[in-house]
Amino acid sequence: MTVSRTLTDQAPAPDIAAGDEPHYRMFVRDLVLASSIGAHAHERGASQRIRINVDLRIRESPAPLGDSLANVLSYEDIVSGIRALIAEGHINLVETLAEKIARMCLADRRVARAVVRVEKLDLYTDATSVGIEIARRQPAEAAANVLPLGPTGGG
Secondary structure (H helix, E strand, O other), X not given: OEEEOOOOOOOOOOOOOOOOOOEEEEEEEEEEEEEXXXXXXXXXXXXXXXXXXXXXXEEOOOOOOXXXXXXXXXXXXXXXXXXXXXXXXXXXXXXXXXXXXXXXXXXXXXXXXXXXXXXXXXXXXXXXXXXXXXXXXXXXXXXXOOOOOOOOOXX
């Protein structure tokens, strides 16, 4: 699993256009977890591996960071939140899990956009993975206020 708040050779550059608000990207790459997921009878009660990737566009605060974790969105909170969603119990659809993850991320109003990919890794022997990817944006009314809703912490 790769978790990062900085840009690397693997991460695409932020999409800054003229007049665009300052932002950074946070991502969680290749988080592999065991999950009870699937709509078919043989998938209920059995755990299977899924891979989750999250790419978040975060609005930067005009206030100085002060080198403090309290002033940034914590990727530790994102990873812990994903684990908690999976621990809630069986989910029929990967689409449902992706939506739950996106909603969790967007609960922090600093998150302008969330791209979430959920893949099943062991469903087919002749395919590495199958799954979906969704992109969701913060509602316009929340964009005006970039204060965090949830806890912040470790990075």
